[in-house]
Each structure stands twice: as C-alpha cells, then as structure tokens.
Amino acid sequence: MNYSEKKSLTISFALFFLVVLISFLNYLSISRTSYSDMISIGFYGLAFTGMFVITILSNTAVREVKNEINEIKKMQDFDALTGSPNGIKFSRDCDQTLKANRDHRYAISIFDINKFKAINDLFGRQVGNEILTAIAQILKKHIRDDELFSRMATDNFSILMKYETYREFTLRIENLIHEINGYSNQFVVSISLGIYLIGDDDRELDVNALSDRANMAKCSIKDNSQVSYAFYDEAMRQLMIIENSIENRMELALKNNEFEVYLQPKYLFSDEKIIGAEALVRWNDPVNGMLPPNDFIPLFERNGFVKKIDTYMFEEVCKLLDKWKNEMNQLADIIISVNFSRLHLDNLLLPEELSEITSRYQIDPKMIEIELTEGTIFDNDAQMIDIMNHLKDFGFNISIDDFGRAYSSLNTLKNLPADILKLDKAFFTESSDNQRGKKIITSMLNMAKDLDLITVAEGVETKEQVDFLKGLGCDIAQGFYYAKPMNVIEFEAFVNKKLKSA
Numbered sequence: 168m169n170y171s172e173k174k175s176l177t178i179s180f181a182l183f184f185l186v187v188l189i190s191f192l193n194y195l196s197i198s199r200t201s202y203s204d205m206i207s208i209g210f211y212g213l214a215f216t217g218m219f220v221i222t223i224l225s226n227t228a229v230r231e232v233k234n235e236i237n238e239i240k241k242m243q244d245f246d247a248l249t250g251s252p253n254g255i256k257f258s259r260d261c262d263q264t265l266k267a268n269r270d271h272r273y274a275i276s277i278f279d280i281n282k283f284k285a286i287n288d289l290f291g292r293q294v295g296n297e298i299l300t301a302i303a304q305i306l307k308k309h310i311r312d313d314e315l316f317s318r319m320a321t322d323n324f325s326i327l328m329k330y331e332t333y334r335e336f337t338l339r340i341e342n343l344i345h346e347i348n349g350y351s352n353q354f355v356v357s358i359s360l361g362i363y364l365i366g367d368d369d370r371e372l373d374v375n376a377l378s379d380r381a382n383m384a385k386c387s388i389k390d391n392s393q394v395s396y397a398f399y400d401e402a403m404r405q406l407m408i409i410e411n412s413i414e415n416r417m418e419l420a421l422k423n424n425e426f427e428v429y430l431q432p433k434y435l436f437s438d439e440k441i442i443g444a445e446a447l448v449r450w451n452d453p454v455n456g457m458l459p460p461n462d463f464i465p466l467f468e469r470n471g472f473v474k475k476i477d478t479y480m481f482e483e484v485c486k487l488l489d490k491w492k493n494e495m496n497q498l499a500d501i502i503i504s505v506n507f508s509r510l511h512l513d514n515l516l517l518p519e520e521l522s523e524i525t526s527r528y529q530i531d532p533k534m535i536e537i538e539l540t541e542g543t544i545f546d547n548d549a550q551m552i553d554i555m556n557h558l559k560d561f562g563f564n565i566s567i568d569d570f571g572r573a574y575s576s577l578n579t580l581k582n583l584p585a586d587i588l589k590l591d592k593a594f595f596t597e598s599s600d601n602q603r604g605k606k607i608i609t610s611m612l613n614m615a616k617d618l619d620l621i622t623v624a625e626g627v628e629t630k631e632q633v634d635f636l637k638g639l640g641c642d643i644a645q646g647f648y649y650a651k652p653m654n655v656i657e658f659e660a661f662v663n664k665k666l667k668s669a
C-alpha cells in the first residue's frame with residue numbers, strides 16, 4: 168500500500184471512530200436529545216460508515232488494477248521463458264545507462280548458440296529451452312551493477328558491460344563463454360559472440376546501430392569452430408558497405424546473366440580421362456570485374472539469394488548438357504556436378520522442381536550430380552534424408568562435398584543416401600605428408616569403398632598427392648594439378664584438344 172492509500176484509510180478510520188464516538192455520547196445523553204437530532208446523527212453515522220466502506224473497496228480495486236498494470240508491464244519487458252529482460256527493455260535501459268554513466272567505458276556484445284536448430288531437432292525443444300534458461304541464469308550471475316543483458320529473440324542474447332581495460336574485459340568474456348560452453352556434459356553448447364567497444368563519440372548513436380556493429384563482428388566468426396568471440400573493427404563496416412551494394416545489384420545481375428558457369432574438369436585416376444566437371448559460379452560484374460564465389464556466396468547464403476543462384480546454375484548446366492548432346496557429341500558423356508546450398512534442404516519440393524527442369528531440356532538426371540556440403544548434413548535429419556532419397560528416386564546422383572572439413576564422424580556416412588564422397592582439399596593437403604593424416608585418409612577411403620561410394624579428391628595440386636591418392640585407390644581427381652576452373656568455351660576447347668591428343 169502506498170502513502171496516499173495509507174493516508175485515505177487513516178482519515179476514513181478517524182472519521183468512522185468520530186461518528187461512533189458522537190453516537191455513543193448521544194446515546195448516553197439520549198434523554199436530552201430530540202428525536203430529529205437522533206435521526207441526523209444516525210444519518211451522519213451511516214454516511215461516514217458508507218464512506219469508510221467505499222474507501223476500503225476503492226483502495227482495494229485501485230490496488231488490483233495497479234497490480235495488473237505492473238504485471239502487464241512486466242510481461243512487456245521480460246521474456247516469459249527465461250525471465251530475462253527482452254529487447255525492448257534492453258534498448259530503453261541501454262540508452263539510459265549509457266547516458267547516466269558517461270564516465271564509464273561500455274561494450275555491447277551479441278551472441279547466439281551455434282547450431283541451435285540442430286540441438287532442438289536432435290534433443291527436442293525442452294532441452295533447447297533448458298539451455299536458454301541456463302544461459303539466462305549464467306548471464307544474470309555475470310552481470311554487475313549498471314550493466315544489462317537480455318534475450319532478444321530465440322537464441323540471441325545481448326549484453327551491455329562496463330570495461331576498464333581490454334585485457335580485463337576479454338577475461339570476463341572468456342569466463343562467460345567458458346561457463347556457457349561447459350553448461351552441459353551431455354552435449355556441446357558453443358556460442359559465437361560479437362563485441363563492439365562503444366567509443367565516446369558513439370554515445371549518441373541509437374542502440375540498434377551499436378548492436379548492428381556487434382552483430383557484424385558476430386557474423387564474421389559464425390561457423391568458425393575455432394573462434395568464439397570477435398571485436399568489430401572498421402574493416403567490418405567497409406565490408407558491410409560493400410555487401411550492401413552487392414545486395415542492391417544482385418537481382419538485376421541475375422536478370423542480366425552476369426552470373427557465369429565455370430567448369431573444372433574431373434579426371435579418373437586410373438587412366439587420366441576427363442569424366443566430368445564441377446560447375447562453379449563466377450560473377451562477371453561490369454563494375455568490379457570477375458568475382459570469385461567466396462566474394463558473394465557467403466552473403467547469398469545469409470540473405471537466401473543463393474537458392475536462386477543454384478537453380479540458375481542448374482538450369483544453365485542443363486542447357487549446356489542439351490547443347491553437347493545435340494551439337495558436340497564428343498562431350499555428351501561428361502557428368503556435371505552442381506553445388507546446392509543447405510538452404511534448399513528445407514524445400515520438400517526440390518526434387519520435383521529439379522526434375523521439371525531436366526525434363527524441359529530432356530536431360531537424363533544421371534548426367535547431373537548434386538553436391539551438398541558435409542557441414543550442413545546431419546545423419547538423423549529425417550526431412551533432409553527424405554529429400555536426398557527423393558532426388559535419387561528421380562535419378563540424380565548425390566555427392567557429399569568438402570568431407571573432412573566439418574569433422575563429422577565417418578559413421579555419419581552410413582546413414583546418408585549418397586553416391587559420391589568428395590574429400591576436402593584442406594583436409595588432405597595439410598595432412599598428406601604426415602603418417603597420422605595418411606592413416607585418416609586411408610580409413611576414409613576404405614570406409615567409402617565399403618559403402619560403395621565413389622571417391623573424389625579435390626584440390627589435388629602436386630604429383631606426390633596424385634601418386635599417394637592413386638595408390639590408396641581413390642577414384643577421381645579434381646585440382647589445379649590437372650586443370651583450373653575455366654569458362655564454357657575454354658572447357659569445350661580443352662576437352663576437344665585432350666580428345667584429339669589421346
């Protein structure tokens with residue numbers, strides 16, 4: 168009960184007792200009081216008693232309404248699952264905290280849980296919720312006076328922390344990450360955290376602008392299993408400007424056929440014949456020249472545009488196979504592989520859509536391989552396996568790209584309906600010269616053979632690698648040792664020349 172409620176209750180009580188007292192005194196002197204005096208005293212008594220009751224009732228009602236308003240405010244400000252402040256409250260408090268503590272240095276950090284969707288899929292939402300709640304508890308423990316944290320959305324958390332020195336601050340961040348990573352002994356919980364050290368000139372900036380910078384730092388290390396936190400720097404801001412300009416131009420570029428198919432030949436180790444090629448996208452940008460995929464595919468993965476690029480590349484490859492079938496018969500046996508981003512793996516209609524395109528160009532789906540990157544594949548993701556099986560039903564071959572990079576267990580392979588295994592180039596170039604690496608590659612190749620998978624070594628650059636891989640029974644080679652990716656005209660001339668010299 169607040170001060171004014173207490174005051175009105177006290178006044179009501181005082182009036183009530185005054186009336187009771189007057190009534191009692193009147194009663195004692197009843198013989199000297201007239202009948203009408205008695206009635207009016209009784210009337211006043213009743214009126215004051217009524218006032219007392221009404222005051223009590225209205226005080227209770229006001230209190231209830233106030234409680235409800237407080238509850239609603241709480242709901243608006245706090246996240247129901249973890250009890251953490253939410254984004255709205257965080258932004259508001261951030262503003263006030265930064266303004267009220269100008270003599271302190273602050274840093275804003277944003278983090279999310281790596282592969283949180285996979286954790287939910289593998290262990291269930293309940294486990295996912297427990298992790299989020301545990302993280303909120305850990306944050307609460309680490310946050311000091313005049314510092315803030317919040318759960319912004321699903322597995323996204325924000326923190327506003329004071330700092331004195333870079334060293335002291337990174338130690339705190341490392342401790343926090345360490346505690347979150349060690350939360351469960353059942354499975355690995357890891358986070359990617361981006362930090363923006365707020366400068367004196369930035370204090371007037373909107374919290375969203377500060378968060379954007381921390382977010383950029385976070386994105387710079389997303390999917391990097393070696394690093395769990397990163398600071399924002401000016402280079403990142405420049406990158407954002409470049410990415411912004413790419414995003415403004417990408418749709419038009421696709422319409423204008425600025426994306427081109429490059430082909431890198433694949434050779435049989437046994438007789439060094441070209442049996443296929445991988446289609447690799449290049450952006451022939453009129454302003455910036457020929458751009459390699461690493462300049463734009465990671466961005467397109469983030470904004471979803473990669474789906475359009477992959478489908479475009481797939482159709483261009485169909486057109487090419489159609490041309491070779493009808494006009495260049497000597498190339499008609501070449502199988503082309505096309506890269507497909509993981510983003511397609513939630514589209515149950517992908518097999519039908521691709522089959523519709525091959526039918527339109529009357530291409531045998533056997534002439535096309537679908538390359539899916541290992542890191543995106545989980546052996547018990549039922550929907551993904553469904554899509555892969557369905558692609559195979561339509562006659563496409565499936566290749567697991569960059570195998571070895573994401574360190575999945577060899578067992579993963581057993582449950583995947585794949586036809587081809589591409590060993591990651593970094594994996595074998597780094598390790599092929601030591602005994603342990605050789606053992607790993609040997610067991611990978613043996614396992615692949617047991618599973619009837621065709622093996623492709625990509626990134627073959629030296630004669631030693633060729634001899635080594637050939638000796639172990641690897642089937643196909645792709646790499647600069649044989650040929651670099653080239654445009655279609657160059658590829659056709661390259662194959663023709665090789666055929667003539669054979």
Ligand code: C2E
Pocket residue numbers: 431446447448459460461464473476477480506507508538568569592625626627628645646647648652
């Ligand atoms: P990837 O699918 O693993 O393609 C192989 C990459 O290795 C190609 O890089 C190729 O040029 C490079 N490479 C081949 N042989 C050697 C070698 O001997 N040494 C070295 N150092 N590198 C070699 P590229 O063309 O820059 O493509 C990079 C990545 O971009 C591809 O890796 C693939 O993940 C992605 N990508 C390319 N085109 C597409 C596409 O159309 N769609 C999607 N979703 N991703 C694509």
Ligand code: MG
Pocket residue numbers: 445506538568
């Ligand atoms: Mg590939």
Ligand code: MG
Pocket residue numbers: 568569589591625
């Ligand atoms: Mg690859």
